[in-house]
Amino acid sequence: MWKLKRTQTCGELRAEHAGKSVVLNGWVDARRNFGNLIFIDLRDRYGRTQVLFSPDRAAALVEQASKLGKEWVVAVRGVVRKRDADTVNAKIPTGEIEVDAVDLEIVNEAKTTPFEVTERINVAEEMRLQHRYLDLRRPTMQRNILTRSKIVHAMREHMDAQGFLDIETPYMVKFTPGGARNFLCPSRLYPGRFFALAESPQIFKQLFMVSGLDKYYQIARCFRDEDLRADRQLEFTQLDIEMSFVQREDVMNVIEGCVVHVWKKVGGVEVPRPFPVITYEESERLYGTDKPDLRFGMKIWDLTDAAPREFKVFGSVIEAGGVVRGLTATGCASWSRKQTDELETYVKGIGAKGLVTLKVEQPQAPPGSLGVLSADCVLAGSAAKFFAPPQAKAIIERAGAKPGDLLLLVADAEEKAASVLGGLRLLLRDKLGLVKPGTFQFCWVVDFPMFEVGEDGSVGAKHHPFTSPKDEFLDVLEKEPMKVKAKAYDLVLNGVELGGGSIRIHRRDVQQRIFKLLGLTEEYTRDRFGFLLDAFEYGAPPHGGIALGLDRVAMLLLGLDNIRDVITFPKTQSTVCLMTGAPGTVTEKQLKELHVRVVDG
RNA sequence: GGGGGUGUAGCUCAAUUGGUUAGAGCAUCGGAUUGUCGAUCCGAAGGUUGCGGGUUCGAGCCCCGUCACCCUCGCCA
Numbered sequence: 001m002w003k004l005k006r007t008q009t010c011g012e013l014r015a016e017h018a019g020k021s022v023v024l025n026g027w028v029d030a031r032r033n034f035g036n037l038i039f040i041d042l043r044d045r046y047g048r049t050q051v052l053f054s055p056d057r058a059a060a061l062v063e064q065a066s067k068l069g070k071e072w073v074v075a076v077r078g079v080v081r082k083r084d085a086d087t088v089n090a091k092i093p094t095g096e097i098e099v100d101a102v103d104l105e106i107v108n109e110a111k112t113t114p115f116e117v118t119e120r121i122n123v124a125e126e127m128r129l130q131h132r133y134l135d136l137r138r139p140t141m142q143r144n145i146l147t148r149s150k151i152v153h154a155m156r157e158h159m160d161a162q163g164f165l166d167i168e169t170p171y172m173v174k175f176t177p178g179g180a181r182n183f184l185c186p187s188r189l190y191p192g193r194f195f196a197l198a199e200s201p202q203i204f205k206q207l208f209m210v211s212g213l214d215k216y217y218q219i220a221r222c223f224r225d226e227d228l229r230a231d232r233q234l235e236f237t238q239l240d241i242e243m244s245f246v247q248r249e250d251v252m253n254v255i256e257g258c259v260v261h262v263w264k265k266v267g268g269v270e271v272p273r274p275f276p277v278i279t280y281e282e283s284e285r286l287y288g289t290d291k292p293d294l295r296f297g298m299k300i301w302d303l304t305d306a307a308p309r310e311f312k313v314f315g316s317v318i319e320a321g322g323v324v325r326g327l328t329a330t331g332c333a334s335w336s337r338k339q340t341d342e343l344e345t346y347v348k349g350i351g352a353k354g355l356v357t358l359k360v361e362q363p364q365a366p367p368g369s370l371g372v373l374s375a376d377c378v379l380a381g382s383a384a385k386f387f388a389p390p391q392a393k394a395i396i397e398r399a400g401a402k403p404g405d406l407l408l409l410v411a412d413a414e415e416k417a418a419s420v421l422g423g424l425r426l427l428l429r430d431k432l433g434l435v436k437p438g439t440f441q442f443c444w445v446v447d448f449p450m451f452e453v454g455e456d457g458s459v460g461a462k463h464h465p466f467t468s469p470k471d472e473f474l475d476v477l478e479k480e481p482m483k484v485k486a487k488a489y490d491l492v493l494n495g496v497e498l499g500g501g502s503i504r505i506h507r508r509d510v511q512q513r514i515f516k517l518l519g520l521t522e523e524y525t526r527d528r529f530g531f532l533l534d535a536f537e538y539g540a541p542p543h544g545g546i547a548l549g550l551d552r553v554a555m556l557l558l559g560l561d562n563i564r565d566v567i568t569f570p571k572t573q574s575t576v577c578l579m580t581g582a583p584g585t586v587t588e589k590q591l592k593e594l595h596v597r598v599v600d601g
Numbered sequence: 602g603g604g605g606g607u608g609u610a611g612c613u614c615a616a617u618u619g620g621u622u623a624g625a626g627c628a629u630c631g632g633a634u635u636g637u638c639g640a641u642c643c644g645a646a647g648g649u650u651g652c653g654g655g656u657u658c659g660a661g662c663c664c665c666g667u668c669a670c671c672c673u674c675g676c677c678a
Contacts (some may be wrong), residue, residue: 030638050638070628089638098638113628115612120626120639122613126670179678199678226677268611349604350674452678466678560669572670 003077004105011047015096018082024049024099025107025138027117028072031065038065039098042076045142050089050098051076069115071110071137077103101318125564129578132569143448144566147266148554152219155239155550156263158258164217164241169204171197171221176528178518179464180224183234191595197223200547203532205242206504209543216242219550228573231496231552238499239553242545248487248503251544252444255491255499259548261439267557269288270286275442275491281446283416288422290448293495294441296434300325300421303409311386312354317411324411326356326400327421330404331358333380343408346427352420356383356409360401377403382422426495435494437559442493450484451517458519463488465514466532467502468544474510481517491548493556501546508536538558 006025013022028045038053053065058077058265068074078099089095114130117137118565119572156166174180175196182196183446187493201221208216218240225234242601243251252587256273263269276294283292286299307324309315314324329335344355363378378384379392387395399407405545407423428434450469461467463486469477473484505511511533515525525533554566564570571577 006652030640032637032640033634034640035634037637039637039640041638048638052636056635084636087636087638091638095638104632112611116628118639124608124612124670127612129670177678181677199674202678224677227675229677254652421627455675467678474664487615574669 002075002107004077004103006075006102008040009046010044010049013049013094013097015082016081017098020080021077022080023049023075023077023336024100025075026073026485027110028068028070029117030070031068033066033082036062038062040065040068040074042074042099045146046545047094048092049094050548051101052081052098053101053104054561058101058104061101064104064106065101068106069110069112071113072106073108073110075105075107076101111369113329115158126572127574128579132579136568141565144554144558144560145568147558148550148566150266151262151550151554151557154262155219155258157265157325158261159217159239159241160258162215162254164215165213167208167213167216167218167538169198169201169218169220171223173198173204174528177205178461180226182551183223183225184595186596187310188594198222200238201240202464202466203529204242205545206532206543207535208246209506210241210538210540212244212541214244216240216545219361228571228575230564231555232547233563233570234575235553235566236563236567237411238552239548239550241501241543241547242543244541244543246503246542246544248446248489248544250448251501251503252489254548255501255548259442259491259553262553263557269440271440271442277444277446279447280445280449281447284418284422288418288420288425289495290445290491291490291497291530292443292445293426293429293435294443295439295494296429298327298425298434300327300418300425300583301398301400301522303395303398306391306398307411308386308388308391311382313354314386314411317413320413322379322411322413323417323584324409325421326395326399326407326409327419327425327428328401329408329432330483331404332432333361333404335406340406343424343427345346347424348421349409350420351416352410353412354410354422355476356411357381358384358395358407358409360399360403360405361406362403377401379407383409434528440493440556442491445492446488447485448488448490449482450486451481453482461502461514461518462486463502465518466504466511468505468510469514477513477517488542489546497548497549497554498552498556499548501544503542506536506542508533511536517522 001100007023010024010026022064024042026042026044029041029048032039036055040051040053041048042051044454053062055062076099078101081099081100082097113134113135115121117134119138119140136145163410172185172195175184175194182199182200185195185197187193187195198366201218201220205216220238220240221235222238223235228234241254243254256275260271260273263271278292288300302323302325304318304323307318309316309318318324340357347355358379358381361378361380377396401407410420412420440466449462450467451459452459459481468487470485470487477484488500490500491498491500506516512525551563551566554562558566560566569577570578576582
């Protein structure tokens with residue numbers, strides 16, 4: 001079937017191997033035919049080696065070699081030959097040598113591939129996903145997979161060295177309400193009952209702490225039946241951690257150490273510690289998001305108290321308790337109407353009512369004229385006329401503006417204004433190229449609110465219902481729940497949420513108060529979480545933990561902008577696998593056995 | 602569910618205001634070629650313009666519907 005087994009890979013031969021007889025196995029990467037003289041580049045995941053078929057050494061092979069097609073799997077026996085100086089290929093590590101073939105075995109032929117297995121050519125992602133096994137043959141994808149493997153190894157190495165135990169938890173669990181939609185698996189033996197695929201190992205890892213296992217970690221798959229994004233898949237992988245007898249800083253220290261280790265070991269990048277810490281409130285106020293990109297400045301400023309109320313857009317919003325806030329686009333005063341319109345279209349798309357633009361210019365008129373602030377600074381734009389001198393002075397100061405800058409203002413309810421400006425800030429980051437590729441700016445966001453109000457007015461947990469409130473709020477939990485801060489923390493890198501965690505509740509009474517605040521009846525919580533509440537009564541230690549999105553870690557470390565490129569077989573945005581066609585149908589017999597009937601379809 | 606973008610040869614793209622037989626590069630196939638490494642040269646083949654309707658003398662282009670992929674809002678405790 002196949003006789004010539006490799007003695008070396010396609011990436012390891014060097015000048016020092018000259019004269020050695022070797023066998024290489026691999027895929028035909030390219031063929032260059034000169035009639036009597038034929039070159040083949042043989043590729044495997046370790047590299048590429050040039051094989052020579054010459055009439056001098058292997059006249060009988062030349063014709064056979066001339067028929068080799070791309071992506072055929074072949075085995076070649078030959079002698080390593082140091083190349084003449086003028087034929088060395090400096091671009092590849094094996095470029096100093098070539099293998100002078102004496103024997104050729106065609107192991108497997110290949111049809112013409114639907115796209116070329118090279119880096120040079122752009123291929124639609126759809127095509128790559130349909131033939132993922134070919135896409136994964138490309139060196140960049142192999143680099144991604146390799147890097148991911150190294151990351152996992154570095155994480156395990158670090159966690160193990162810190163004394164953490166690698167422990168598994170069930171994927172098939174009991175459905176628990178709240179949070180992400182679960183995938184359900186019908187039970188064959190119990191009609192009408194279902195397992196749920198775990199959306200995270202949360203409860204089990206807490207129970208490990210009750211068991212006294214003290215330091216747990218796992219690289220675990222999580223399943224969530226929610227809509228997809230560039231950085232979200234139905235199933236994804238987390239580095240999951242839980243520790244006993246710890247406070248917030250202990251958990252943050254461990255994960256910081258782990259991340260720094262990974263970045264150094266895999267990326268060769270020294271990340272300074274400790275990571276900056278910013279509160280949720282500050283992050284929302286200055287960056288308009290709970291996952292700030294700190295690679296560039298452009299903080300949001302507030303003009304509410306100094307905004308001209310005669311300008312109705314501002315006046316009516318302030319009247320209603322809203323805010324006027326803005327961003328300074330340095331050097332953008334020369335932007336055309338078309339360019340600023342684009343910004344307005346964008347902010348309207350994310351919920352803004354409008355965008356007020358003001359240009360800071362050198363005045364044409366003398367100081368003292370309408371709107372002219374000083375000899376060298378004047379506001380221009382349709383709203384400029386509403387700015388009396390003190391107000392103009394205020395906005396210039398708060399915006400830190402100078403002539404040539406463009407000021408972008410949004411007036412709205414506080415949360416809306418913040419999120420709109422937060423989005424606009426990122427748009428400007430990309431349009432203006434404000435960040436240098438290859439920079440990594442980590443930060444912690446802390447002091448999240450305990451609760452949030454949902455669309456229907458109901459109170460929900462911001463993090464999850466097992467998160468402990470900060471001690472100073474224990475007495476006012478019921479009185480002012482919306483003011484309660486949680487012992488929760490998120491790790492953010494370059495504006496992407498890498499992970500989050502919290503110190504947990506370890507007392508039954510506190511846990512029950514939280515459940516009650518969330519509107520869950522005692523009967524309901526007993527049914528769903530009884531085992532957890534029981535566990536808390538048998539000696540639960542204080543504990544806390546965190547989970548890091550491994551796919552996002554790999555994506556960011558590699559400088560990519562979607563996690564599909566670090567996942568071997570991802571789903572499309574519409575949650576299907578283009579290669580296998582999953583999800584697929586099953587037979588009536590299977591459905592019957594599972595006591596399931598399909599309706600409407 | 603909402604908004605935006607894309608869809609033309611195997612792949613990546615082009616095609617003036619709606620107007621001749623829809624072009625190019627790469628890949629493929631045939632031929633030439635003894636030092637290439639993105640080989641080169643000569644030649645050939647390759648099309649339901651995502652799909653379905655409509656407007657028009659005439660549609661890749663305009664209109665309606667639909668499908669797929671990507672980005673995004675909602676959603677993701």
